[in-house]
Amino acid sequence: MKEACLEPDPVSYRTLLYAYSVRHIVSKAEELISEMDERGLEIDEFTHSALTRMYIEAGMLEKSWVWFLRFHLSGKMGSDCYSANIDAYGERGHILEAEKVFNCCREVKKLSVLEFHVMIKSYVVDKHYSRACQLFGSAESHSVIPDRCSYSSLIQILASGDMPHTAMPYLKKMQESGLVRDCIPYCAVISSFAKLGQLERAEEVYKQMV
Template sequence: MKEACLEPDPVSYRTILYAYSIRQMVSEAEDLVHKMDERHLEIDEYTQSTLTIMYIESGMLEKSWLWFKRFHLAGNMSSEGYSANIDAFGERGYVSEAENIFLCSQERKRLIVLDSLIQILASADLPHVAKCYLKKMQEARVVSDCIPYCAMISSFVKLGELGMAEGLYNEMIQSKVELDVVVYGVLINAFVDIESVKEATSYVNEMKSARLPGNAVIYKSLIKLYTKVGYLKEAHEFMNCFSHQASALMCILQIV
């Protein structure tokens, strides 16, 4: 383009900048940013978060934070932009920085990023911390689905804190949050693992009452549990359910 005396457009700059960032070519990326700044060319949020990751993975944590602050202080970052930056830090183990970005987003009244932060904390085995943010979502009335609940329930189950997991389940019921089969599956499998027939069966019945179909993972877990404790009738019932589901799947595959 230079040889042809053509001026690169913003898309060309962003494309090259992205290429530099994923290859962790920090010096080249910074030179290009400088040129874009000189020409007053906008850096979009996707490219911004990509460079944040470049700095983090290059071990330049301070620069990654200053890079985020540049766009935060400009005041034009969207909820999705904050979420992308929270993910950039949180998924690489920098939970403190992810929480600080959340606080920055609160300044801009971007409460929707709480959902992303809760899932990161839950996956980092920090559901007790995540619960505080869930409360903020509840107070702001921005809990629209069961995804943050499910992430936290799974995390508590993983830590063996079934009482906390069940408490969240009851909160969902009281708050009239629509449950899905994933939530039930997590709870059922948790009690199958400790061979607690009563609790596992209770959640199976509640899943049926909610008119949610089971899945192969749930059926196989229940068959294993009931067979082990001698509940052969119940095991046979779920074996039939599993067989019907498998037959239906084969029919669909043949049609496709």
């Protein structure tokens, strides 16, 4: 485009920048970022999250955090972008950094049920089940009401971790909240009890489901 004397627009830059990020071509991505900064072109949230992930997967954890802070401190990050950054750190087991992003989101009062979903998912990657439960329990104190997906995810996580007894209170509360629309959460708990050889408990839950 430049050789043809055509001026690349912001979309052209973002498209190329995203391509570099998913291929972990850090040097080229940084060259393009510098060029965009010189021209005063903004990087959208989708591309920003992809670049955070690029740094993480390239083993450049400190640089990923500096990159995150650049946008967090600008005050322009939305809930979806915070969630994407939590997920990027959590998937790689960087729980401390995922928590820091979560807390940054809390500080700017942009917490939604989505941030709780991905933070709980991050805890489960490292099998921090108790911390996942604690976070779930704190949602309402942040004016976030757990939805059907929240309950179902936590129940299935606990059931798959051989913790059906811990999952049962959440299943009961989900039922009381009128959020159970299918047999999936019940089946997860039933299967977990059966796996542990606790067939009587599995039958009890089956009867409750019916």
